[in-house]
Amino acid sequence: MTWTPAIDNWIVATGVMAALACALPGNFLVLRRMSMMGDAITHAVLPGLAVAFLMTSSRGSVTMFVGAVLAGLLTTLFTQWVERFGRVDGNAAMGVVFTTLFAVGLILIVRSADHVDLDPSCVLYGSIEQAVLDTVRPFGIAMPRAFLTLLIVFAINAILFGVFYKEFKLSAFDPALATTLGINATVMHYLLMIVVAVTTVAAFEAVGSILVIAMLIVPPATARLLTDRLGVMILLSLVLGAASAGLGHVGAITVPSMIFPEVSDTTTAGVIAVVAGLLFVMALLLSPRHGVISRAVHRWQLNFHIVKQDVLGLVYRLEEHPGEHEQAVQRILQDAMDVRPMVSHWAIGRLVREGLLNRMGGDDVRLTETGREHATRLVRAHRLWETYLERHLDLPAGRLHPTAERFEHVTTETMAKRLADSTDRPAQDPHGRDIPR
Amino acid sequence: MPTIEDILALLTLRDYNTRLVITSTAILGAAAGLIGSFLMLRRRSLMGDALSHATLPGIAIAFLVMVAVGGEGKYLPGLLAGAAIAGLIGVGCVVWITRLSHLRDDTAMGIVLSVFFGLGVALLGVIQNLPGGNKAGLESFIYGKTASMVWSDFVLICGAAVVCMVMCLLFYKELKSLCFDANYARSWGLPTGLLDAMVLALVCVVVVIGLQAVGLILIIALLITPPAAARFWTHRLGMMLVLSVVIGAASGYLGSAVSALFPRMPAGAIIVVVAAILFLVSMLMGPARGVLPRVWRGFVLQHSVLRQHVLRAFYEMNESAHEGELTEVEQTQLSIDRLMAARSWRRTQLLRALRAARREGLVEVASASGGDDENMDGRVYRLTDQGLVVAARNVRNHRLWEMYLIAHADIAPSHVDRDADQVEHVLGDEMVARLEERLRREYPEVLLPKVPISPHVIE
Numbered sequence: 059m060t061w062t063p064a065i066d067n068w069i070v071a072t073g074v075m076a077a078l079a080c081a082l083p084g085n086f087l088v089l090r091r092m093s094m095m096g097d098a099i100t101h102a103v104l105p106g107l108a109v110a111f112l113m114t115s116s117r118g119s120v121t122m123f124v125g126a127v128l129a130g131l132l133t134t135l136f137t138q139w140v141e142r143f144g145r146v147d148g149n150a151a152m153g154v155v156f157t158t159l160f161a162v163g164l165i166l167i168v169r170s171a172d173h174v175d176l177d178p179s180c181v182l183y184g185s186i187e188q189a190v191l192d193t194v195r196p197f198g199i200a201m202p203r204a205f206l207t208l209l210i211v212f213a214i215n216a217i218l219f220g221v222f223y224k225e226f227k228l229s230a231f232d233p234a235l236a237t238t239l240g241i242n243a244t245v246m247h248y249l250l251m252i253v254v255a256v257t258t259v260a261a262f263e264a265v266g267s268i269l270v271i272a273m274l275i276v277p278p279a280t281a282r283l284l285t286d287r288l289g290v291m292i293l294l295s296l297v298l299g300a301a302s303a304g305l306g307h308v309g310a311i312t313v314p315s316m317i318f319p320e321v322s323d324t325t326t327a328g329v330i331a332v333v334a335g336l337l338f339v340m341a342l343l344l345s346p347r348h349g350v351i352s353r354a355v356h357r358w359q360l361n362f363h364i365v366k367q368d369v370l371g372l373v374y375r376l377e378e379h380p381g382e383h384e385q386a387v388q389r390i391l392q393d394a395m396d397v398r399p400m401v402s403h404w405a406i407g408r409l410v411r412e413g414l415l416n417r418m419g420g421d422d423v424r425l426t427e428t429g430r431e432h433a434t435r436l437v438r439a440h441r442l443w444e445t446y447l448e449r450h451l452d453l454p455a456g457r458l459h460p461t462a463e464r465f466e467h468v469t470t471e472t473m474a475k476r477l478a479d480s481t482d483r484p485a486q487d488p489h490g491r492d493i494p495r
Numbered sequence: 496m497p498t499i500e501d502i503l504a505l506l507t508l509r510d511y512n513t514r515l516v517i518t519s520t521a522i523l524g525a526a527a528g529l530i531g532s533f534l535m536l537r538r539r540s541l542m543g544d545a546l547s548h549a550t551l552p553g554i555a556i557a558f559l560v561m562v563a564v565g566g567e568g569k570y571l572p573g574l575l576a577g578a579a580i581a582g583l584i585g586v587g588c589v590v591w592i593t594r595l596s597h598l599r600d601d602t603a604m605g606i607v608l609s610v611f612f613g614l615g616v617a618l619l620g621v622i623q624n625l626p627g628g629n630k631a632g633l634e635s636f637i638y639g640k641t642a643s644m645v646w647s648d649f650v651l652i653c654g655a656a657v658v659c660m661v662m663c664l665l666f667y668k669e670l671k672s673l674c675f676d677a678n679y680a681r682s683w684g685l686p687t688g689l690l691d692a693m694v695l696a697l698v699c700v701v702v703v704i705g706l707q708a709v710g711l712i713l714i715i716a717l718l719i720t721p722p723a724a725a726r727f728w729t730h731r732l733g734m735m736l737v738l739s740v741v742i743g744a745a746s747g748y749l750g751s752a753v754s755a756l757f758p759r760m761p762a763g764a765i766i767v768v769v770a771a772i773l774f775l776v777s778m779l780m781g782p783a784r785g786v787l788p789r790v791w792r793g794f795v796l797q798h799s800v801l802r803q804h805v806l807r808a809f810y811e812m813n814e815s816a817h818e819g820e821l822t823e824v825e826q827t828q829l830s831i832d833r834l835m836a837a838r839s840w841r842r843t844q845l846l847r848a849l850r851a852a853r854r855e856g857l858v859e860v861a862s863a864s865g866g867d868d869e870n871m872d873g874r875v876y877r878l879t880d881q882g883l884v885v886a887a888r889n890v891r892n893h894r895l896w897e898m899y900l901i902a903h904a905d906i907a908p909s910h911v912d913r914d915a916d917q918v919e920h921v922l923g924d925e926m927v928a929r930l931e932e933r934l935r936r937e938y939p940e941v942l943l944p945k946v947p948i949s950p951h952v953i954e
Contacts, residue, residue, distance in 0.1 A: 088602050145784060165760065168759050168761050279605075323624070324620030325619070328619075331612070334613075342595060
């Protein structure tokens with residue numbers, strides 16, 4: 059790996075700036091279910107570029123920029139028209155519009171191939187490595203033109219979203235509410251579309267379309283997994299985008315040589331997208347609230363808690379009839395409640411350590427004083443529920459037990475008290491067993 | 496400019512090369528139109544987009560693997576297999592992301608599209624930097640060259656089309672219930688997950704075959720545009736599938752024909768534009784959901800509603816003057832100004848409705864002295880015999896509804912006029928009979944064949 063500060067620092071800086079500029083509007087695209095807009099716009103700007111070039115016959119970046127932004131806006135406008143007037147599904151409307159615009163652009167370019175030097179693939183795969191070689195010197199500091207453009211776009215976006223934060227937020231979550239509060243949701247929608255079009259065009263001219271599409275969607279989606287608050291989500295998406303850009307470039311010049319000794323580096327934009335994707339997968343698995351793993355752990359903990367309570371209830375019931383039941387607790391759990399032996403073994407072990415059960419030698423266990431208190435509450439709740447369900451809901455006798463079995467685990471003291479009140483404090487449940495106090 | 500001869504030669508497919516290109520694109524269009532319909536009805540049109548981008552790393556990895564085992568890197572079946580596998584993994588990721596998180600499918604598609612494509616770009620970068628090897632043109636795989644199609648492309652496309660058709664015919668009933676109501680289908684015990692997977696696998700086949708034959712954007716467009724166009728013409732799934740196939744095939748056929756006739760017309764792009772034109776025509780003219788037919792239906796309904804309002808106004812204003820049911824003899828003639836007071840309508844609206852009613856012979860001008868065609872304000876109007884019959888029927892319908900709403904929907908008599916206004920215009924004979932049946936107890940007079948008295952005061 060060779061790190062040339064003059065080039066690599068600027069590549070990272072430009073990548074970070076592209077990520078920052080894109081992530082801001084990207085948050086709202088994700089929230090408003092318009093994630094594919096970036097993909098559509100980057101394809102559909104082709105006719106805008108072609109027409110701008112044909113009209114001015116210059117490749118001056120300003121005309122091309124204006125043409126591309128206009129084409130991007132037309133994409134969103136046409137998509138909305140097709141969706142609204144044709145009542146076409148939004149996905150399909152966008153697909154029809156952007157493929158058509160791209161095709162028109164391609165035809166325009168090919169038709170005027172004699173006097174146009176425009177390569178569609180160079181438009182779509184602008185590369186960040188080459189972008190940093192084109193430098194400008196504003197205020198006497200040499201910097202890549204792409205970096206400067208993206209810095210300006212980011213600054214404008216930051217100001218816009220800062221000033222209209224509340225308006226954007228409201229119209230993203232609840233356009234109807236926004237309208238009643240005097241915010242014109244349509245205006246906010248078009249403002250967002252203009253921001254998206256400008257950002258997309260500015261960024262992909264500088265660093266290539268693949269990076270733009272990735273940076274618009276992936277960091278905000280990752281942030282969305284990590285938080286439920288919009289402000290935090292935006293900040294996180296900025297951090298994640300910047301991190302992907304930095305790590306991506308480092309990865310691009312280190313990872314290939316680890317696998318292919320004769321290859322020194324690869325396309326930075328591609329690796330940035332991959333890093334953003336890896337961060338997303340990590341969030342998908344590990345996010346504290348919405349993560350796959352944390353949800354699985356939570357579910358398992360809940361199940362384990364219920365098994366523990368079932369063990370307590372079972373031991374209580376066995377002790378109600380001393381001498382009759384020689385069967386081990388674990389066997390009953392496995393046969394009657396479909397609890398795996400391993401799990402019930404763990405549950406008994408945990409209950410013994412918590413001081414709720416005592417081992418009596420062999421598989422036999424007995425409730426301790428505290429254990430009896432817990433178990434009494436559970437069994438009481440269960441039997442009160444059975445009574446309640448029978449009296450007030452006319453549940454058939456066969457359905458009483460399974461329903462009460464579910465409710466007993468979520469019944470609080472107060473609830474048990476009210477259950478007792480509304481069933482006139484019965485001494486026995488419908489099956490004729492005593493309800494403990 | 497091409498001569499008629501050229502065009503005929505082309506359209507009848509006389510030349511081998513054009514025959515190959517035109518039939519291939521037409522068949523591909525048909526296959527994509529067929530399977531794309533199910534994608535659209537499942538609201539997953541852009542899945543083709545995500546899928547086709549997601550194939551790139553598969554192509555690159557297949558190339559690398561084939562070079563590593565010492566084979567030819569650009570061996571087509573190998574590259575196609577790699578593309579198909581990567582595409583399926585991509586689709587699987589979209590499904591898993593939506594299932595494992597609370598993100599929407601558009602976000603999942605955006606993520607898969609950009610990350611997979613990014614991986615592909617990065618791998619292509621590696622391949623580009625590998626020393627030696629026959630690697631030129633690997634990217635052009637994703638853009639395709641329609642004009643340079645060969646016999647093997649044709650065979651592949653036909654194979655894919657046949658597979659799609661057979662599967663869709665075999666599982667037509669299941670796919671139909673899936674598209675109509677997935678939850679209902681599941682409650683009937685249909686394996687909806689498997690069916691969805693089958694649709695996506697078929698899409699993957701079409702995309703992979705189409706990608707290398709005609710390019711990425713074209714195959715996305717062929718999956719989306721023909722079904723969207725067909726939807727405007729019919730509400731029936733079978734008909735829609737047929738139309739979608741026809742539109743897809745026609746786009747391929749006409750598009751590649753135009754491209755062959757004129758110089759410098761990229762076939763892929765022309766096919767997309769032809770499909771888009773067919774879409775636009777369908778969107779405007781399609782009888783089932785098209786814009787113009789819908790506007791026309793709205794216009795016709797509005798017209799008939801307005802006519803009913805005018806006739807009712809005549810009837811009710813006369814009624815209040817005479818107390819009780821009207822006969823033709825005792826009709827009062829009404830001027831425009833008095834009619835204007837009957838409802839809140841615009842003058843132009845009223846005049847237009849009066850003109851139409853005159854044409855239909857429901858209303859006549861009572862005194863010719865009042866004015867001429869330019870100055871209609873001075874005229875007085877009356878119902879004709881026929882008009883009186885129609886007006887009486889309208890008023891009767893209106894009042895039946897009012898009575899129904901008062902008796903069965905607890906609406907105050909002072910408000911019922913408005914509410915009845917919104918529903919009365921769709922009353923058919925059967926509906927009237929049922930209303931009479933329902934109202935018999937509260938209002939015995941409804942069984943008499945005459946106009947009941949208004950249940951509220953008419954101002």
